[in-house]
Amino acid sequence: MKPYIIISGLNFRDNNRGTAALSYGSLSFLNERELLSKETKILNFRFVKNLFKSKNRGTNIQKIDIAGVKWECLTVNVFFVEALLFKYLHVCLPFTNLGRMIKQVEYVAAINGGDGFSDIYNTTSFLNRLPDINLAMKFNIPVIILPQTLGPFRESKNKVIADRILCYASQIFVRDDKYASDLEAMGLKYEQTRDLSYYMKPEPFNIEIKANAIGINISGLAYSNKFRTLSGQFSTYPYLINKLIVYFQQKNIAIYLIPHSYNYQKVEVANDDLEAARDVYSKLHDKSNIILIDQDLISPQIKFIISQMKFFIGTRMHANFAAMYTGVPLFGLAYSYKFQGAFEANGIYDSTAMINDISEKEADAIVERIVTKYKSLD
Known part of the structure; x- marks a missing residue:
């Protein structure tokens, strides 16, 4: 197994505690499915414009303890010019962190906010969730669609984008059957499971709760x-x-x-x-x-x-x-x-x-x- 994976949308301190719950749950889910090893590191590329700022240089390392298992999350700062070179000229510089590490990524697992694989909020919100998936598809890295709601789509062009991603994905997990007929029409296999937040354990702390509340x-x-x-x-x-x-x-x-x-x-x-x-x-x-x-x-x-x-x-x-x-x-x-x-x-x-x-x-x-x-x- 390659040393890195990318979990698209991973954020343990998101304003939306539901989105953050998906981050906690995603690691437990992937671990339970034996899609992680204890040595696996979670990788995130952060594209920055100003490399002179100290926070925009090097690699930030965060260790997160989930149900007694400690995972190492790496945020690698990448100069935005590299992203532009790849996007418009399909050039990836092999001597940079991005060029070296992207080749060592086992897969990209997509959270999509649980319900963000949809244009229900707007097209921009939908497209803003896709950069890691797009990166994976361009580098021929497998994509895992983690348990979530797929759709609905108001704009046909957005559904075309979504279906292209789903056809590429190596594994598709859903938390309900609302998109089942679409997946079946495309001949795609999927598995219905619980929402990712199920896998996040409650954390007791010092608070008094009244009975029968x-x-x-x-x-x-x-x-x-x-x-x-x-x-x-x-x-x-x-x-x-x-x-x-x-x-x-x-x-x-x-x-x-x-x-x-x-x-x-x-x-x-x-x-x-x-x-x-x-x-x-x-x-x-x-x-x-x-x-x-x-x-x-x-x-x-x-x-x-x-x-x-x-x-x-x-x-x-x-x-x-x-x-x-x-x-x-x-x-x-x-x-x-x-x-x-x-x-x-x-x-x-x-x-x-x-x-x-x-x-x-x-x-x-x-x-x-x-x-x-x-x-x-x-």
């Missing part, structure tokens, strides 16, 4: 109602969240507001769960039994908090996965068909509701469905 994940994407192509579809979402809080608060049940995608130092515009949760909390006339998780936590720690809930209501897909994979009953507030597919792939039915362009009357009906499921637990 309910967790609610408020999505900054939906709450802001200003996120890219989804802008304007969630005007009723704050009303829905408030109705849920008021109902369970009146039942004297502890409610934890649990952000799952946020930047603790600098708010992520139109997409920050903590900013949304803080706003909801600040506007509550009665804050009794409401606990806002306002800490800079890593993915395994948030998964631990969610695992301690009696019931969970999530809008972020991977917040729901954290509940699902730790045995917590849940209900998903969905803005994409991926929710229903992912829930049903894990044997959970009638536990999602679409929240795009709903009226207050429809929001009330969603609350009733959630209450019914909660009552069924007793």
Whole structure:
């Protein structure tokens, strides 16, 4: 086995703790599938414009401990001119780090954010996830599509790009069956497995959780109602969240507001769960039994908090996965068909509701469905 692999999209400190969970889970998944050896190093090329800055020179080495196994992650700084030479002239300089190390890569494994192999957000977001895959295809390096949702595609040109990549891939793993007919039509073999975040273990830490509590994940994407192509579809979402809080608060049940995608130092515009949760909390006339998780936590720690809930209501897909994979009953507030597919792939039915362009009357009906499921637990 060659000494290096590339995991496209690897980021243990991504604002989206779900995306970070995929990074933790990807190593455990590949290790479980015997696609890694203990000597394997994780490689990432970082293209830089200014080599005079100290942070842009040399190689950064990070060691990450996952379930007792320590992995070495290398970030190699590469002068951007090399990327341009390769992209436009198909020239790779053999004496540089890029030229030497790329030949020693066993495969590229693609995370794609779990749901980013799609143009649901926009074309730019889709294309921005592909550089490592494109690099692999140009160097004839195998590509592994790690467990994720494939599609949907609004633009036919994007689907052409996606299908070309899938036809090239040596292994394809999916977490649901939403693209199954397309894969079968192309004659491609695939395996349906759990989402990568399943393989990330919860990390207990010093926090006191009240008994029989309910967790609610408020999505900054939906709450802001200003996120890219989804802008304007969630005007009723704050009303829905408030109705849920008021109902369970009146039942004297502890409610934890649990952000799952946020930047603790600098708010992520139109997409920050903590900013949304803080706003909801600040506007509550009665804050009794409401606990806002306002800490800079890593993915395994948030998964631990969610695992301690009696019931969970999530809008972020991977917040729901954290509940699902730790045995917590849940209900998903969905803005994409991926929710229903992912829930049903894990044997959970009638536990999602679409929240795009709903009226207050429809929001009330969603609350009733959630209450019914909660009552069924007793």
